[in-house]
Amino acid sequence: MAQAAVPYWRAHNRDTPPTMTDPTSGFDLETFLPYLLNQAAEATSHGFQTVYRDRYGFTRTQWRVLANLGKFGAMTARDICAISHIEKTKVSRAVAALEQGGMLSRTPSETDRRAEVLSLTGKGRTVFAELGSLAVGFDRQLRETLGPEKAETLVTLLRRLIGGAPATDGLDD
Amino acid sequence: MAQAAVPYWRAHNRDTPPTMTDPTSGFDLETFLPYLLNQAAEATSHGFQTVYRDRYGFTRTQWRVLANLGKFGAMTARDICAISHIEKTKVSRAVAALEQGGMLSRTPSETDRRAEVLSLTGKGRTVFAELGSLAVGFDRQLRETLGPEKAETLVTLLRRLIGGAPATDGLDD
DNA sequence: TTGACTTGGTTGCATCCGCAACTATAAACC
């Protein structure tokens, strides 16, 4: 029950309290993690989205696929799915669009004729470098909102949620 | 740089390291907050989404609007936008769908003839109560993944990101 | 009052997404 000092809704432009009837269940929307995570994701992604949308017409998924390829190097669509937890159809379409835009190229896998190895083209790497450096600045701003240790903590907690790992995995406190 | 023990990609079903070329910029996708937040939001929301989708055919936005009305009581669409940070067109359509389904009713505002006060019907409250109690259980599971204090910390940090508040607002540590 | 501007809310349209179905290849089992 930390931080109940600012009544939350007061921070926004209501001037009457939302009456807060909460009829029965002990459900508390204000601390419901999926809800908060969605809001935070939307809030933080929206700002950076305008950058890659306005500059390159990328969709969010396209940017993410590009970023994965830029960060980790050539790999198959399946690998991107596994690493990024993006649905395979989204990846498929993003790859098609990025290829269309000359950002990446496909080469058939030598070990699996179903799979194709995806790698950024020179243009793709250039674009990734530019967006990457912009992303660094954007991320720094977000972290300043939290403070450096808090930001690290957040990263750890998010990873744990993403991986679905149990709480008893070493680091606690 | 906490928690580099498990190489991240190894947790997923790759067996070759993604080569990790990261050409130039210091951009680190693995700690990029918008990216992690999106993954976490997607991962945590997806599970519960099946609950309200299968039971009531709700979309995520519809569930969220219902939850806000259930939690805070009657208010206008504008208030929902302000509190939840959902785009107003999304809210508009969700409200229409919920009304269509008999979950809420609109009454013209007495102070502003443009606005309509939205309130859950009896059916809406019933549905909210059921989904709310399911949500409680779902949230508890997520929190067990993190541990109670960590979960509280996460809530605090997410709120700060959502509100865009500066780091110097009282509580630190 | 009039007029300029803001704001609550909806709608058109293009796009994106989710899910299921599908093709083609690989693996597993006999």
Add this chain to the structure above:
DNA sequence: GGTTTATAGTTGCGGATGCAACCAAGTCAA
């Protein structure tokens, strides 16, 4: 081998979304 099952990736289609344009009502000021 041959048969069954699993996997990499694409596509069709209905539905959800984002953005801009819009309408109607409120606000502010002369």
